[in-house]
Amino acid sequence: MAHPASLTRGISPPPKRKASTTGVADLTRVGDGADTQGAEGENEIKNDKVMLLDANPMLAAIEAGQVQIRDHLEYFAKHFESVLRPPRSPRLSIDDFRLLYKRNQQPHGRHFVVHQHDHPISGVHYDLRLQFSETSAISFALPYGLPGNPNSVRPNRMAIETRVHNLWNNLIESASHATGSLLIWDTGEYEVLDRPPHRNNRATDDEASDVEVNPTGATQSQSERLCAAFQSRHIHLRLNGKRLPLGYTIAMRLPSQDATKRPRTSRIKRQRMEPVIAVKRAKEKAAAADTDSDSGTRSATIDRTEAALADAALASEPEDERQDAEIRTSNAYPGATNTIGSIHQRHWLVTIDRKLSGFRKSRRSGPDKERWVGSWEPFNVEGGHRERSVVTGRLAEEVMADEGIKGFVGRANWRAILE
Structure with missing residues (x-):
C-alpha cells in the first residue's frame, strides 16, 4: 500500500x-x-x-x-462522535458524513470539502478540494474563503492551486503544532454546470480555449466534466453542501497570464530535484536508444549507464528529500495521481455566479436599485474565531484543545471581507 x-x-x-x-x-x-x-x-x-x-x-x-x-472514514467518524459540540449552526450528522463519503468512493465520485486551516506560517485560509478520481482531489487555497455576497465591492477572490491530495484527506479535522488547526467548514457533492454563452458572442483569450465542456453532458460524469472544465480554464461549480445556501454556484477562471505559469523553486529545491530529473531524462534516452535500430549497442549502453548513475544518486538522497522532490515533480502527494494536470501555485479568480445562483438585478427605486437580489441571504466568512465545523460544531480553538495542543501561536492580522 x-x-x-x-x-x-x-x-x-x-x-x-x-x-x-x-x-x-x-x-x-x-x-x-x-x-x-x-x-x-x-x-x-x-x-x-x-x-x-x-x-x-x-x-x-x-x-x-x-x-x-x-479505514480512514471509520477512524475519523468515530473520533468525531467523541468530540461533538452542541449544535449552534448547520450540522451534518455523523451518519450522513459516512454515507456522503461512501457514496463517492468510486471512479466518478464528486465529493468536495472546504477546510478552514489556521496555519502557523501562512495563517488562516480555506482549502477547497474537489474529487476528480477514485483516489484524488484537486486542491485550491483561498486566503479569504468563498465569496458569499453578490453585491460585494470585492467580488473576486483568489484561489491558488496546491498539491493534488488523497481523497481521504477530505475527512480530516485535527490539529498539531506543525500544521495548526484544520476543521471541516463545509462538505458535500458538487455539480459542474454548463458555461453560459458570453455576451455578444465575443471571444477573448480569457473566454475561449482549446477544450470545451460537453454542452449536453449526456455521456460525462460530474468528475469528467470537472476535468474538462479545468482544462478549459473556466469552471462553473455548484456546491451542494450543508452550510452553503441552496443553489450556491461559483465561477472559477484562470487568466491567460497564469495559464502557463510554473512555480518558482529555490536553488536548494532545484538541487534536490536534480537526481529525479536526471533519472527521468536518462531513462527516456535509454528507451529511445532501444527503439532506434541504427543507434547501436554502445549508445544504448551509455544511456543505461547514465540512468543507473542517476538512480544511484537518487538512492543516496535522504528519503524525505527524495519524496519531497517527487511531490514537487508530480504536484501530487504519495497515493494521489495528478491526472487532471494541476500546476502548483497557479492563481485562479473565483466569484459568485450570480445568475446560476438564482440572483437577479432589482428594478425597484431606492437603496435596492440595481442591486442583486435572490432567494438566499448573503454571508461572510469570518475566520477562525467565529466559524464552526459543519460536522463536529467545533471552533478552531476547540479542535486544538481536543487534540491536546497548548501554546499554539497563529499568524495575526487576518481580516474578513465584510463589504
Whole structure:
C-alpha cells in the first residue's frame, strides 16, 4: 500500500520536518492495550515508519503519514462522535458524513470539502478540494474563503492551486503544532454546470480555449466534466453542501497570464530535484536508444549507464528529500495521481455566479436599485474565531484543545471581507 500523503508538506502546510525517534513515539498513542515496547515495535519506531492497523494513533501522526490505518472514514467518524459540540449552526450528522463519503468512493465520485486551516506560517485560509478520481482531489487555497455576497465591492477572490491530495484527506479535522488547526467548514457533492454563452458572442483569450465542456453532458460524469472544465480554464461549480445556501454556484477562471505559469523553486529545491530529473531524462534516452535500430549497442549502453548513475544518486538522497522532490515533480502527494494536470501555485479568480445562483438585478427605486437580489441571504466568512465545523460544531480553538495542543501561536492580522 502506498504511504499516505502528509499534510505537513507544500504550501498548505509547509515542508515536513524530519521526525526523531522520540518525536514519532510522542505522536503515536496506542490504545486497546496494545504493547509497543516489543522488538517489533522498537524496530518500527527506529525506522520512523509506524504502522498501527488496529490501534488508536493520534490524528497528527496520521496527517504526517507516520501511521497507516485500514479505514480512514471509520477512524475519523468515530473520533468525531467523541468530540461533538452542541449544535449552534448547520450540522451534518455523523451518519450522513459516512454515507456522503461512501457514496463517492468510486471512479466518478464528486465529493468536495472546504477546510478552514489556521496555519502557523501562512495563517488562516480555506482549502477547497474537489474529487476528480477514485483516489484524488484537486486542491485550491483561498486566503479569504468563498465569496458569499453578490453585491460585494470585492467580488473576486483568489484561489491558488496546491498539491493534488488523497481523497481521504477530505475527512480530516485535527490539529498539531506543525500544521495548526484544520476543521471541516463545509462538505458535500458538487455539480459542474454548463458555461453560459458570453455576451455578444465575443471571444477573448480569457473566454475561449482549446477544450470545451460537453454542452449536453449526456455521456460525462460530474468528475469528467470537472476535468474538462479545468482544462478549459473556466469552471462553473455548484456546491451542494450543508452550510452553503441552496443553489450556491461559483465561477472559477484562470487568466491567460497564469495559464502557463510554473512555480518558482529555490536553488536548494532545484538541487534536490536534480537526481529525479536526471533519472527521468536518462531513462527516456535509454528507451529511445532501444527503439532506434541504427543507434547501436554502445549508445544504448551509455544511456543505461547514465540512468543507473542517476538512480544511484537518487538512492543516496535522504528519503524525505527524495519524496519531497517527487511531490514537487508530480504536484501530487504519495497515493494521489495528478491526472487532471494541476500546476502548483497557479492563481485562479473565483466569484459568485450570480445568475446560476438564482440572483437577479432589482428594478425597484431606492437603496435596492440595481442591486442583486435572490432567494438566499448573503454571508461572510469570518475566520477562525467565529466559524464552526459543519460536522463536529467545533471552533478552531476547540479542535486544538481536543487534540491536546497548548501554546499554539497563529499568524495575526487576518481580516474578513465584510463589504
